[in-house]
Amino acid sequence: MIDRRLLLRSSGAAAAGALGAAALADSAVAAESAPGPTARPAEDSDPTSGVTRTLLQEHPSPAKGWKAVQTLVQIPRCKESGRHSHPGVEVGYIIRGDVLMEFDDRPPLRLRSGDPFFIPADTIHNARNVGRVTTMMLSTYVVDETKPLVTTY
Structure with a gap:
């Protein structure tokens, strides 16, 4: 069982471990800290692969x-969520990493570990990982239950 309070108090590998993803986080950190250039698979040409x-x-x-929906979003280094919107508000928290939150109708917002964020309903946005580790974001949505959680553009 996930201890949600531990997730909110923790960051980095501790939060990943609380979610049963420690092995994934450890391998991601190891890969991200490997010296020198590495070959990228063909699917890495997709900016949203691995999200x-x-x-x-x-x-x-x-x-x-x-309805209220809560998700853990993980965005690998140099990847992005892709332009999308939600049929309600998104209230989020950056557990680990650095994100440039890009919007169609306003300047981008730079977010770092420990930063909260709020995205109004139906706002088109894209979360771009601009840091050196896999970004982990806790996102809570209050959305129209008759519509899909995510609409992509």
Whole structure:
């Protein structure tokens, strides 16, 4: 069972371990700290390859027709989430890493480990990992339950 309080208090490998992903995080950190250039597989040409979204919990909201969804998003080094929007607000926290949150309608926002963020409903955005490690973000959405959580552009 995941100790959600530990996740919020922890960062880096400790948070990954709390989510049962320590092996993944360790291998990602080892690969990221390897010296010299490395060959990239063909699928690495896709800027969103390797991005994972793990559903942590989903519950009906007190407001009829809405739901609350919480995910752990991991974005490998030099990768991005891709332009997308949500049918409700996103409230997030950077557990580990550095992200440039890019928007279609406003200047980008630089986020680092420990930074919270808020994205209004239906706002097109892209989270680009600009750091040296796999970024881990905790994102909570309050969204229209009749619509998909993510619309890509």
